[in-house]
Amino acid sequence: MDLNRCNVELEIQELVLVDVPVQDRQGLKASVSVELTRLFQVNGIPGSLRQMTNRAAISTAPIAVSAQENQPNLLGVEIARAIYRGLGG
Secondary structure, eight states: OOTTOOOOOOOOOOOOOSSOOGGGHHHHHHHHHHHHHHHHHHHOSOHHHHTOSOOOOOOOOOOOOOGGGOSHHHHHHHHHHHHHHHTTO
């Protein structure tokens, strides 16, 4: 049994997306989930988050996306990374 492993449940209640077409939102949601999972698996739980049991909200800096990155999967990766940084990662 690996004592360094633990379960993390992260619920995103609201994510403000400006100028994202409705048809792209499911792909965006999936890519955010996949990238956040990857970040937690590769980098672990951020130190500041380990000491907290509940965090009401985090704020991140706005994400600027170039025309080439304006695809749901690439945007989702950038959003996930911003969330992870906002959690202290």
